[in-house]
Amino acid sequence: MSSTAQAVHHEEHHQSFFERWFMSTNHKDIGTLYLSFSFLMLFVGGSFAMLIRAELFEPGLQLMQPYFFNELTGMHGLVMIFGVIMPSFVGLANWMIPMQIGAPDMALPRLNNLSFWILPFAFVLLLSTFFMPGGAPAAGWTMYPPLVLQGGESIAFMIFAIHLMGISSILGSINIIATILNLRAPGLDLLKMPMFCWSWLITSFLVIAVMPVLAGAVTMMLFDRFFGTNFFNAAGGGDPVMYQHVFWFFGHPEVYIMILPAFGVISEIVPTFSRKPLFGYKAMVYAIACIAFLSFIVWSHHMFTVGLPLGAEVFFMYSTMLIAVPTGVKIFNWVTTMWRGSLSFEVPMLWAIAFIVLFTIGGFSGVMMALVPADFQYNQTYFIVAHFHYVLVGGALFSIIGAVYYWLPKWSGRMYSNFWAKLHFWSSVISVNVLFFPQHFLGLAGMPRRIPDYNVAFADWNMVSSIGGFWFGATQLIFVGVVIHCVFFSKQKAAARVWEHAYGLEWTLPSPAPHHSFTVPPVIDDSQLAHGDVSH
Amino acid sequence: MLRMDEQTSLNEKPAREPTDAAMSALARRKAGARRTAWIVAAIAAAFFIASLVQGHFVGIPNWVPPGH
């Protein structure tokens, strides 16, 4: 007993910079590390995107050899998925989950430190492949064999990096599950939890189930490349399509890993600025659970053209279309939360509204692609590229930015500049549409994805898209400025309840949130929870 | 770095001194959390092995080790 008290006391000693940031077991510091890391990676992956859009600005090759272009497309995907979207959601989880459930910290603080510090090493490995003989793996982020096996020795580094990222996110998810299931303050029942916690609880189970499957797929690939097995080599009796099945069994739940926490964030922001409880809280929880379940039985819709049997095509078409139902419930519930509310449009709300619109557009193209015959015309074209960028940029990334604007005053104790934050928003929301909407047209006209050069008929929309791309990329520099200004220079102090109608335990803490919070479990007062009456 | 060190020390002190009863409840819950973590880790390991087993049926029967 006294040892615990001593431990608490010990941490109050002044920590050196190294102790605080490298040896930290504090969920808030680790959350900050995750968010800073993914912020850095956003610009690494973003710079790849800028190079890609620059090469695609005009037909003909102007800047790079096609092989390097292929390295860029693959790395852009890997960095954005594993380096930006996933770690930033884990960072938000680290910061917010203990504060939202009244826990003193994550359940396994030292594991938490490990799961973050694996990441920088994984990305050093991954990015170092650019400088290796033969270059980085150039088979896209999906790494389909046999093509990927033609790459140089660097694929071993990529595979090891993916193993590390997988271990990192598995450990992070174990921690989140253990925290949510075991460390809730007494009286905070599961169905009283904020939606963000719910979304992460379910997401964690997806991570637990599918990250090992990705590890299995790339392990087999490693053995094929270096140890003479023939898992995916048809000439040796293997099956290249099996890789795609294993990969997408991971890959489809993975896209929900990247969007479910976003649903959680939006379900926090919308009620706050509508001054009205979230509509259909329980339906929202069940919808997320339902989406998570369905995500395991739809993977082959990524493979409609590989020559599946007719029955499989039809099954995966139906299961995929079914996902539209719970997703629709979520969208309708957000809109209904706003209906008859008392809306104000602070910066986080703007991002949340943009999220709903852009994510819904991405969802619509998703329903269109679920139709097998139509997918035969869309498959592997820019229509797909437009679709998943709408859900991952307009969806996941916008929700993360919205979440940062929502909770940053709580984290730093200071307000950011509203003017610059709004400029960041409007510039982003316009440019992201200039960037990605024309890609629908390109795909429908027949432009395949992952090509560095194209027919002149595709030139005009590509140029529009590239202009939007540079604009969107440059706009994110405003974000850096806003965050740095807020954290280090802003004079405006934030109140404990930063937003007038923000409910949830995190808002009962002072701003900035103290280094150690809820060392004694709070007494749960239902009126302080985000959902008011949760009996429905 | 989101919080300045002086702010940290200002806010360092918990609102209430933890009582023994509350702390042992926390310790109990932390032990439960460790159990949960092991169970979840086992699930993850099972999925990893399952994916390899699935590959085994296609890949391993045809394996010719290098040099044979």
Place this chain on the structure above:
Amino acid sequence: MAAAANPVPWQMNLGKGATTVSREIWDLHMAALWVCVALGVIVFGAMFIAIFRFRRSKGAVAATWSHNTLLEVCWTIVPILILVGLALPATLLTRKLYNTSGAQMTVKVTGYQWLWRYDYISYEGKPVTGVKPIFSRLAWNSNAARQLDSGINPDSIVSRDGYHDYLLNVTHPLVIPAGVKVRFLITGGDVIHGWWVPDFAAKRDAIPGIMNDAWAKVDKPGIYRGQCYVLCGQDHSAMPVVVKVVPRDQFNAWLSAQEQPATLDRAARTAQVGPRKPAPAKG
């Protein structure tokens, strides 16, 4: 020969294509698109009404309800009905896409890094013999223009019928007859490629070790262009699919001209062998 519905500048929608299946897919695509537009108008419309009517700056007071069973049941059931309405035609059409029976011609398509090889397997119920495979690689003028800093304007690459066919032209196109159901057997020689002619709605991955099939019955002669759509290495953008559809009699004449040298050769050998005494069997 007129260019078929190949991509044009500023194109914004799917082409209707040149087969009955591609037109049915276009109808399905448009139906799905309009359903999405209608739902979008409803959802975004409701949201924007809320944004403009229920503003706090206009003195809106928030309601406190957070639940409405009837509404929630409705917006679970109605989308299911809409989806069923889309899934039914899609299912029937998928069956049609998969039905390669009754093809009068079979062509084997093999993807290599970075060219297509076409072998005529059978035509009108008979195996095709003596026709050399067609190796279909990027045409030389596109190939020259696509090199890094080539200095050649891609827009200057124009086909004989006036189509700007940069990266969409090949040395030797696949030639098939009009009005004939052609079955394509698609496979890969090294890595996975993808064989796709948008106007035919014929699209399958070309996977080493696996034989996929697709079919098309094109009525209108013309030149139809597509591209490899599965990332297959550095020259992925430079392996177009070009299919020349010619009237049936013209095709028959072309095919027999192709078969001719082989037939002649065999005839010549027969003629040579005929008058000569059979060589004594070697002991």
